Amino acid sequence: MNRPFSFVAGFAACVSLLVLIAATQSPTRAIPDRDVYYPGSEDLAPDEMRIVALGTGMPSVRPKQAAACWLVELGNGDKFLFDIGSGCHERLAAQKIPYDYLNKIFIGHLHVDHMGDLPSVWLGGTVMNRLVPLRIWGPSGGTPELGTAHAMDLMKQMYAWDIGTRSGVIDFRGGALEVHEFAFDGVNEVIFEENGVVVRSIPAVHGLDGAVSFILEWNGLKFVYGSDTIPNKWYIEHAKGADVAVHECFLPATLLVTKQGFAPQEALMVGTQGHTSPEQFGKVMSLVKPRLAIGYHFYNDYDTEPEVRKRARKTYDGPLALALDYMVFNVTKDDIRIRMSAIDEEVWPSPPLKKKIAPDTGSAIAFSEFTISGALGFPEIVQPLFDEINEKYGTKAEPIFKK
Numbered sequence: 001m002n003r004p005f006s007f008v009a010g011f012a013a014c015v016s017l018l019v020l021i022a023a024t025q026s027p028t029r030a031i032p033d034r035d036v037y038y039p040g041s042e043d044l045a046p047d048e049m050r051i052v053a054l055g056t057g058m059p060s061v062r063p064k065q066a067a068a069c070w071l072v073e074l075g076n077g078d079k080f081l082f083d084i085g086s087g088c089h090e091r092l093a094a095q096k097i098p099y100d101y102l103n104k105i106f107i108g109h110l111h112v113d114h115m116g117d118l119p120s121v122w123l124g125g126t127v128m129n130r131l132v133p134l135r136i137w138g139p140s141g142g143t144p145e146l147g148t149a150h151a152m153d154l155m156k157q158m159y160a161w162d163i164g165t166r167s168g169v170i171d172f173r174g175g176a177l178e179v180h181e182f183a184f185d186g187v188n189e190v191i192f193e194e195n196g197v198v199v200r201s202i203p204a205v206h207g208l209d210g211a212v213s214f215i216l217e218w219n220g221l222k223f224v225y226g227s228d229t230i231p232n233k234w235y236i237e238h239a240k241g242a243d244v245a246v247h248e249c250f251l252p253a254t255l256l257v258t259k260q261g262f263a264p265q266e267a268l269m270v271g272t273q274g275h276t277s278p279e280q281f282g283k284v285m286s287l288v289k290p291r292l293a294i295g296y297h298f299y300n301d302y303d304t305e306p307e308v309r310k311r312a313r314k315t316y317d318g319p320l321a322l323a324l325d326y327m328v329f330n331v332t333k334d335d336i337r338i339r340m341s342a343i344d345e346e347v348w349p350s351p352p353l354k355k356k357i358a359p360d361t362g363s364a365i366a367f368s369e370f371t372i373s374g375a376l377g378f379p380e381i382v383q384p385l386f387d388e389i390n391e392k393y394g395t396k397a398e399p400i401f402k403k
């Protein structure tokens with residue numbers, strides 16, 4: 001007796017499913033979910049964390065992979081950069097985020113592949129409409145000369161000419177640096193606490209004294225960022241309970257020899273004693289047990305990824321991502337979604353969020369008479385350009401070079 005009824009019910013269910021598919025599929029209607037992240041097109045939910053890999057490669061940057069940089073965006077509006085390695089600036093720009101929001105940078109150690117694009121984001125940011133100071137957190141070193149504060153002082157000196165061209169010429173509020181150096185040997189010490197977000201630092205073992213890893217906690221979510229380190233007891237103890245744990249996962253020594261031309265002994269030293277091999281990475285993650293383990297810091301290609309994954313799998317069988325630039329992780333308490341970004345290569349900086357203020361022209365540095373003597377003003381060409389703008393906007397700008 002039941003069979004015909006079940007058949008009818010089943011048939012009706014099939015028909016309604018087909019009707020539903022027909023209603024959502026159409027040659028003129030967009031397919032709603034294509035598993036691609038388009039920067040600047042999605043709201044963040046109030047309880048959501050979005051992590052974007054902006055640099056996952058090596059010191060020798062290449063079109064496919066910049067050096068270390070990770071963006072963390074929170075549903076409370078805060079955004080954090082962890083490391084700011086060479087080549088990452090263009091990836092950061094591709095996120096279509098106003099530069100005023102990108103003013104908190106945490107540097108795990110002072111290798112160029114972890115801070116190489118800092119000058120570009122700092123000074124380039126001043127002409128790309130950042131009108132707030134750039135805030136930088138970084139570790140002390142074994143001596144004051146090896147610490148972050150000293151490095152930032154010298155960076156300012158190194159870019160004296162660049163700063164000189166802008167002082168008194170543009171609104172230079174974004175050129176101010178707010179540097180927070182903290183003790184490299186602090187264990188799980190709070191180095192940032194604002195707006196419900198806590199960032200802690202733990203020591204790392206890499207290069208010299210003065211390398212650290214970071215732990216960000218907000219709204220019950222925990223993100224751990226390894227910068228560079230070999231396996232260490234602090235990471236394993238304090239990364240526990242992480243929703244997302246990022247840790248370097250270097251190329252195996254075999255590939256360092258065959259693809260990168262390292263001598264065998266050099267490959268072993270670099271690949272296991274200065275950095276973390278895939279097998280060591282897997283061991284770390286099997287002890288930390290994060291909801292998602294992310295390995296990075298290797299040339300991630302069709303032929304290297306399977307080898308790195310196979311070796312990491314010898315020591316770890318939990319959730320794993322081997323990061324590429326533009327990989328995006330949306331994290332909530334219930335879900336971690338992994339996608340790749342689609343990039344608009346013609347992205348422009350967003351308009352300023354604050355009203356620009358006129359600079360104090362008295363602090364501008366003048367050209368010498370010598371340089372001025374070489375300038376050709378071409379007033380017959382330039383004056384009409386000034387007239388065009390002055391007429392359109394009601395301004396009274398005048399060229400500097402009149403002859």
Ligand SMILES: [Zn+2]
Pocket residue numbers: 109111114206207228
């Ligand atoms: Zn390093």
Ligand SMILES: [Zn+2]
Pocket residue numbers: 068111113114228297
């Ligand atoms: Zn590195």
